[in-house]
Amino acid sequence: MPYELYYWPNIQGRGEFVRLALEEAGTDYINAARESEGVAVMLRMMEHGEHPSFAPPFLKDDETVIGQTAAILLYLGARHGLAPKDPAGGLWTHQIQLTIGDFVAEAHDTHHPVGVGLYYEDQKPEALRRAKEFRENRIPKFLDWFETVLARNPSGDGHLVGEQLTYPDLSLFQVMEGLSYAFPKATARALRKAPRVAALHNAIAERPRIKAYLASPRRIPFNEEGIFRRYPELDG
């Protein structure tokens, strides 16, 4: 049975972090909510069942349903060789992923600082202030941390953990894709001080399965409905 990934059909969003792991693993999966009636099925699954998810994405593997991006990646990482096998390494990998999740939430809040229930246009003054903070303080602080993690990896600075690819490498790639789309000027500036992050971003894009995925119709283009939105006024 292929995995079924449930996520909003028209955006990359948080589903993309899961999708990149599934693509790199080369495993069979279905973008279930992009099928006919898929969104209705997704919403029903959130209303029913013993383990309802608070929000998409969630992954169905036979009878198991798992929500929360980082929990899904914890599950897939162990099953598809995208995480170290030793418990301490697995936990460190997960810790990095959770920090990426915090970064993604902050990126989202630049255009929704007041609340997800309101349109961007109705919170624009707040968004301008929050985006300035994000560009000037948060992007550099997070990138500096990832750069440090890469620099201190005793197996070399080509990966966040160990000498092989792990799922946070894929997620950091996705964050850099998103930031480069949403904040091209601020991100280019920050990347000049984080050469290892820039190199990892480039290397992931060249991995054969990722390269093929990015060129496929399965990869939805960034747009102004997702987490990373290009509102030029927010790039300063």
Add this chain to the structure above:
Amino acid sequence: MPYELYYWPNIQGRGEFVRLALEEAGTDYINAARESEGVAVMLRMMEHGEHPSFAPPFLKDDETVIGQTAAILLYLGARHGLAPKDPAGGLWTHQIQLTIGDFVAEAHDTHHPVGVGLYYEDQKPEALRRAKEFRENRIPKFLDWFETVLARNPSGDGHLVGEQLTYPDLSLFQVMEGLSYAFPKATARALRKAPRVAALHNAIAERPRIKAYLASPRRIPFNEEGIFRRYPELDG
């Protein structure tokens, strides 16, 4: 060797979620950053070492250092019987914890919607709008989800997972403590529609080790430096 918990010494903050698990486990631990020079040691540990944490809390267990609240609880849960032993149950427990983490982040952002680098007083108009959204939409939505999880637990509605205490039970207790402090009116209203959450909150407070902890000087009172702050204007 006792565990060493590193967290800002004057607030409950995210460290409290870890502290409650350590207290309930009845294991030896040190609030390391409350010791003399403790904050300096904490900051040095964030600057150095192979696995630096982006932010506190982090836990030191002999040579292992773990950051990110949910990752620390994943680790402690497995070691101290605060999580199911089967992998699917462990993952569901973690999924709930990650959702609690999202809720905590939103609670924090009510008083810091623009950025952590600015004072509350410098983002008060934004805070008023964000808090309204949080009170009216987000608290009810999250509590409804926890209520549903409790109601659907096949082992009974006294716990989030299975028939015994797990670490998200303790964390949900802490969230309800914090919300009741910060938003007493809005929280009382929301709890009337979430009787199982209210009952769990009360039951955790009566557990002998938690009750002793709450009455001890180790429990720092809520204050206006932490995640949950009582600014009456934000309670509507």
